[in-house]
Amino acid sequence: MKERILKKINPDFIAIFIFAILIGSINFYMKFEINDELWNFSNVYKMCNGYQIYKDLNVIITPLFFYLGELFLKVLGANYFSFKIYNFFIYLLLYTAVYSIFKNLNKRRIKAFIYTIIVFLFSFIDISAGANYNTLAIAIVLIGILVNLKIDKDKWYLPYLQGIITFAIFMTKQNIAVFYFMGIFISDLFICKSKKCIIKIIKFYLKQVLTIILLGIIFLYALKLQGNLYDFINFCVLGIDEFASNNVLFKGDVISIICINFISIILSIIFINNKMIENKIKYSNIKMLPIAVLLILMSYPIFNIYHVTLGSIVCIILLLFNIDYIIIEKVLDNKIENVIKIYKIIACIIFFVGIIIFITYNILYVQKSKNPFQIYKGSIMTEKQIEIINKICEYIKSNEENGKSVKIISCEANFYMNVLNKNNGVLDLPFYGNFGNKGENIVIDYIKDAENAKILIQKDDKIPWQESYKIRNYIKENLKFEGEIEDFLIYSK
Numbered sequence: 001m002k003e004r005i006l007k008k009i010n011p012d013f014i015a016i017f018i019f020a021i022l023i024g025s026i027n028f029y030m031k032f033e034i035n036d037e038l039w040n041f042s043n044v045y046k047m048c049n050g051y052q053i054y055k056d057l058n059v060i061i062t063p064l065f066f067y068l069g070e071l072f073l074k075v076l077g078a079n080y081f082s083f084k085i086y087n088f089f090i091y092l093l094l095y096t097a098v099y100s101i102f103k104n105l106n107k108r109r110i111k112a113f114i115y116t117i118i119v120f121l122f123s124f125i126d127i128s129a130g131a132n133y134n135t136l137a138i139a140i141v142l143i144g145i146l147v148n149l150k151i152d153k154d155k156w157y158l159p160y161l162q163g164i165i166t167f168a169i170f171m172t173k174q175n176i177a178v179f180y181f182m183g184i185f186i187s188d189l190f191i192c193k194s195k196k197c198i199i200k201i202i203k204f205y206l207k208q209v210l211t212i213i214l215l216g217i218i219f220l221y222a223l224k225l226q227g228n229l230y231d232f233i234n235f236c237v238l239g240i241d242e243f244a245s246n247n248v249l250f251k252g253d254v255i256s257i258i259c260i261n262f263i264s265i266i267l268s269i270i271f272i273n274n275k276m277i278e279n280k281i282k283y284s285n286i287k288m289l290p291i292a293v294l295l296i297l298m299s300y301p302i303f304n305i306y307h308v309t310l311g312s313i314v315c316i317i318l319l320l321f322n323i324d325y326i327i328i329e330k331v332l333d334n335k336i337e338n339v340i341k342i343y344k345i346i347a348c349i350i351f352f353v354g355i356i357i358f359i360t361y362n363i364l365y366v367q368k369s370k371n372p373f374q375i376y377k378g379s380i381m382t383e384k385q386i387e388i389i390n391k392i393c394e395y396i397k398s399n400e401e402n403g404k405s406v407k408i409i410s411c412e413a414n415f416y417m418n419v420l421n422k423n424n425g426v427l428d429l430p431f432y433g434n435f436g437n438k439g440e441n442i443v444i445d446y447i448k449d450a451e452n453a454k455i456l457i458q459k460d461d462k463i464p465w466q467e468s469y470k471i472r473n474y475i476k477e478n479l480k481f482e483g484e485i486e487d488f489l490i491y492s493k
Contacts, residue, residue, distance in 0.1 A: 040066075060239050084379075123309055144166070391485070426443060456488040457491070
C-alpha cells in the first residue's frame with residue numbers, strides 16, 4: 001500500500017511545491033519599501049487604470065513584463081497583493097526552469113532538487129528585491145536553454161520556436177535578448193566540425209531571425225495603431241544611451257560573485273578542452289558557456305549585487321553541474337548510492353523546514369499585512385510609512401482645494417500618487433535614462449510653464465544616485481523655497 005502511494009506521488013510536483021513555499025515565504029513577507037518593485041507595480045497599476053505604456057508612463061524597457069502584470073491585476077484585482085502573486089509566479093517559473101535544466105543534465109531528480117535549492121539560496125537577494133523584467137527575461141532564457149539542450153536540431157519547428165523564445169526575451173528586456181541570441185549562435189558554431197554543418201546552422205538561424213523580424217513588425221505596427229510608437233522609440237531606444245552614460249556603478253560587494261563566475265568559466269573551458277571528459281559533458285558545457293558569459297553583461301551599467309547575481313545564474317548552474325561531475329560522478333563513483341541517500345535526507349530536511357516556514361509565514365503575514373490603503377492591500381507597512389503617506393496626500397489635496405497643484409519630482413512620487421490615483425509621467429520617476437531623449441530639458445520646460453504649482457524635491461541627504469542634478473539645481477536656483485514636509489523640500493514659482 002505504502003509503495004503504491006509513493007509511486008503515485010510525482011517527485012517533480014513535490015519539488016515545485018517546496019520551491020513555491022520557499023519563494024512565497026520570502027516574496028510576500030517583505031516590508032514595503034520604495035524600490036524597483038514599487039515602481040514596476042505603479043506602472044502596471046496605472047495601465048489597469050487606462051494609462052498607456054510609453055505614452056503616459058516613462059518605461060524604458062520593452063513591455064511584456066508590464067502587459068502580463070496588467071493581465072494579472074485585471075483578473076485578481078488592482079492592488080499590491082495581486083502584483084505580489086504575479087511576482088511569485090515569475091519566480092516559480094524561474095526555479096522550475098532551473099530544476100528542469102539540472103534534471104536534464106544530471107538525470108536524477110534528487111540532485112536537481114538540491115542544486116536548485118543552492119541556486120535559490122544564491123539568488124536570495126533577488127527574491128527579496130521583488131521580481132521584475134530582469135527576472136522574467138532570465139526565466140525565459142532558461143527555458144530557451146532547456147529547449148536547446150533537449151530538442152534535436154533536425155526538428156523542423158525548432159528554429160521558429162527559438163525565434164519565438166528570443167522575441168519573448170526581447171519583449172521583456174532588449175539587451176538580454178541580444179546576449180541570448182549571440183550565446184546560442186556561438187555555442188552551435190562551436191559544435192560544428194564541417195563546412196556542411198556551418199551552412200546548416202546559418203540556415204537554422206536565418207529562419208530564427210526571420211521569425212523575430214516578422215514578430216517585431218507585428219509588434220511595432222500594434223504600437224503605431226495605439227499611437228505610442230514614437231514614445232516607445234524615445235524611451236526604449238533613444239533614452240537608453242543617456243542611461244548608460246550616466247549610471248555606471250561598480251561597488252566592491254559584487255567582487256566575490258564575479259570571482260565565482262570566473263571560476264565557473266575557467267572550469268568549463270578546461271572541461272571543453274580536456275580529452276578525458278565525456279562528450280556529453282563537453283556538449284552541455286559548450287551549449288551553456290557562451291550564454292553564461294554573455295549574460296553577465298546584463299549587469300551593465302549598474303554593477304550592483306542584484307543585477308550581477310541575477311546575471312550569474314547560468315554560470316552557477318554550470319559550476320554546480322561540473323562540480324557534480326568531478327566529485328559525485330568520478331571521485332565518489334563507487335559510493336554514489338550513499339551520496340544519493342544523503343541527498344534524500346537533505347531533501348527531507350528542506351521539506352519539513354519549508355513547511356515550518358510556510359506555517360510561520362502565514363501567521364505573521366496575516367497579522368502584519370494590514371494597512372488602510374486598498375491599493376497597497378497585502379503589503380507590510382510600518383506605522384511611520386502610513387503616517388507619511390497620509391500627511392503628504394493631505395498636503396496635496398488641501399493645496400488642490402485652494403487652486404494649486406503639487407508636483408513631486410522624486411523617485412518616491414509614486415508612493416503617494418498611487419493612493420491619490422494620479423499620474424505625472426516622467427515626474428514620477430525622474431532618473432537618468434527614464435526621461436527619454438533630452439528629457440531633462442522637457443521637465444525643466446514643464447517647471448517653467450507651471451503656474452500656481454508647488455514643487456517637492458527630496459532633501460539633499462535623501463536623494464538617490466540616479467536622480468537628475470540638472471533639474472534639481474534649476475529648481476533650487478529659480479524657484480522660491482517655502483519650507484519642508486517630511487523628507488521633501490517645498491518650492492514654488
